[in-house]
Structure formats: structure tokens, C-alpha cells
Amino acid sequence: MIMVKKARDTEDFLHHIYIHMNEADQFVMFSGLTMHQFVKSLGPFNHLLLLKHKYEDSSYNMHTQLEFVPDEEVLSFTKEFMDNPSDLRWIDFKDERKLNMLTSQEQAELLYIGHKKEPIRSPFYYQLQNRFVYLSNEEESMTKIYFRELNDSLHLVVNILNQVVRDKEKGAPFWRRKQKEGYPELTMEQFISHKPLLKEGVLLSLYKIEKSKVSYDLEIRLLPESVYPDEIWDELTAVMKQSPDETIRF
Template structure:
């Protein structure tokens, strides 16, 4: 029997990852701000370095606007259907924000303008976990992680959410109890960490003719394809055999 050639519609989700372990950041494509907020864990207040949000609060010391933690979800919903150039850094409370030195404030302005840091972008005063830097159409998102393993947890959470959404959408007579849904684990993804440093496309696929099984296919991307061009070349990329497959 001739093996069926998969089409883009056969896959449930794609995420591009290129990890820079030294710089403590990851380049993503295929992740939205909404997905990040849903799956990165509870977020603190957000200091806005570049934005078009009209309902933000204002910090006199830094002369920058911010989003209080209780308004983060509303802030995120604002851009669900209208992505925008968005750059922010989280912080614990405004009292600590007021302790930033002129040098540190200048560094934040540089990050917001250049989307790169002069030195480590994790500040004692802010106690921040992330620096989030996306372009207007979210085709490339650069995220600094204080704990780089949080990037693995983010991806695992997003893909497992896709699986849950898929299974919850099945006819009621085929649904399984939530605890029986397959789940990708941190250990499975971290075991492929060396590959993620090279730039890969993760593609989630439901295995047919099984009770409940999913494959996460990992493909090295050709050097000729830039992250923001992946979706134009997706049909060609997925025709290539995966370099590795994680089954769960």
C-alpha cells in the first residue's frame, strides 16, 4: 500500500523553535500572546516597552506605561484578533519598579527599541521571569526566560492544550475522561534539547487507527528558510521525513 502523503491540514499545530542557551532566549513562530499568557503560568505586572494599548497605567518614575497583574488577561484579549508590535517585561510591584536606576531604565528602552539586551535582562529590582518581544503579525516572537526550562514547559503546555481541545471536540461516544488524554512530558521534549538549538519545526499529528495516540514530529529547517517564511514553505517542509518523532 502506498503511504499517504500528509498535507498541512493533517497536522493539528506547528511551532518553530530556535533556542539560544547562552543568551537565555528562544525565537518562536506559531505562538501567540494569548497562548503565552494561558500557558506560561501566572504573570505579574507588565511594564510596556512598546505597545498600542489604551487602558494602561502610568509609572511616573520610568515614564512608562504598565498593565497591573489583575488586568493582564483583558490586555491579552485586546490583541487576540488584532496582533500588534508588542514588547514588555514583567515585574513584581510598582514599588520595586520605582527603584530602577537611570542606567537600568536606559537598558529597558534599548530592549524595547532593538529587541535585544545589552546585558542580562533579568533585574533584581523587577524580579522578572520574562522579556516578551513580538513583531506586528506575531510571525516571530523572541522571549527571554530567566529559567530556560520554562520555555520547554510553555511548549508542552500549548501542545497538550491542543490535544485536549481536539479530544473534547470528538463525538460524545468517543470521548475519554480528561485524565486519560495523552500528554507530552517535559522529559520527552528536553531529551531533544540539542536539536532545538539548531532551529526546528515541531508538528503535532494524531495517529490514525489507534485508540488515542499523538506524534510530535521534529524537522530541522533548511538554512535558507527564515522563521517568518516558514508558513509560506510549510507544504514543502512537511513533505520531508521528520528527523525525530516523539510518540505519546
């Protein structure tokens, strides 16, 4: 008797995230990413200079006349928007004394970034020593992030997916958890080998394999040209009918 492999439904997957990397300009477009995930996965963070926001408990910098979030308040700041996402645009910085040394030209460039969601030149400033520029739109359906070290974007995705796995395994029956010494884990080495695909725009989908030894598949699908990144979630069922272009098992 020939067994027909059952097609996976959209709801069978544990997590989806879209990523499109622009290596030349050092930014990555994400869909399905929240700021809380971003900060939790790549923290701890320095202070955040707010370029656009609706946060009421921020501090104020007289030199730039911009509000900021001190490093010790970053986590509480991100939790504020977990259930009520909004337009958030910020750039991190190490030291307020150095922030006060920004020139008028540099301040104007920051205002431009906050308004246009793109820099006039490199968005990484000596005085700020910033690692990121974070630019999200309402409901965070699309988030554009500039990375000083582009591989931080890969660490971000790996950390998020491994956290999903840990949360899933922690919810497993007690008898099975007791037998496990650790959780399956996606490695950077596995993920970075697929970096060229990320430059095309891909949907990453995480699926749990139930066998004698629990493992996970990360399915990678090149996004069809007919589907725009901010429309992925409306078209998800159609997208998932495609066979994955690559699969990472771990």
C-alpha cells in the same frame, strides 16, 4: 498486496510551531506563537511594564514614565490582541515600589531593549524580579523571548501542544469520550530529551494517529538553511515534504 503509506498533507496536522533556542543568551525565537498562548501556558503573571505597545487601557508609572498592565488585568490585556496582533514588547515585574527604585542607567537599558529588541547586558533585574522579556513583531510571525529559567520555554511548548490535544479530544464524538479516562499527554521528559535539536532551529508539527488507541505524533524537522524562520508559513508545504528528523509519540 503492498500498501503504500499515504503522505500527510499540511492540513492534516493540528498545530505547527517553530522554535530556535539560544542557550548562551537565554532567549528563544518562536514563530507561530501568540501572546495569549504564552500567558495562558505560563501564567499567572505579575505586572507587565510596556516597552512598546498600542494598548489604551494601561496604567502609568511616574518614575519610569512608562505604562504598565497590573497583574489582575494581564488576561484581558492579552485578549485585546488575539484578533489584532501588533508590536508588543514588555518586561514583567513584581512590585511597583521596586519599579520606582530603578536607576537611570537601568531605565535607559529598558528603553534600549524596547527599541533594539536586545539587551545591553543581562535583561533580568534584581528590582524587577522579572521572569521574561517578551519582544514580538507585527502579526507575531516572529517572537523573541528571554527566559530567566530557560526550561520555562520547554514547559511553554509542552503546555501549548497538550492544550491542542485536549481541545481536539473534547470535540470527539460523545461515545468515544465516555470510554476515555484521560487525554494523551506529551511529557516534559519526552520533550526535554530532544532539547539539543532546538538549538538548531526546528519546526514542531502535531499529528493525530487514529488506531485502536488514540495517540499523537510530534514530528520534529530541522529547518532547511534555505528557509528563513519568518518565511516558514509561505514555505510550509515544501518543508513538510521532508521526512521528520525525530518523532515523539504519546
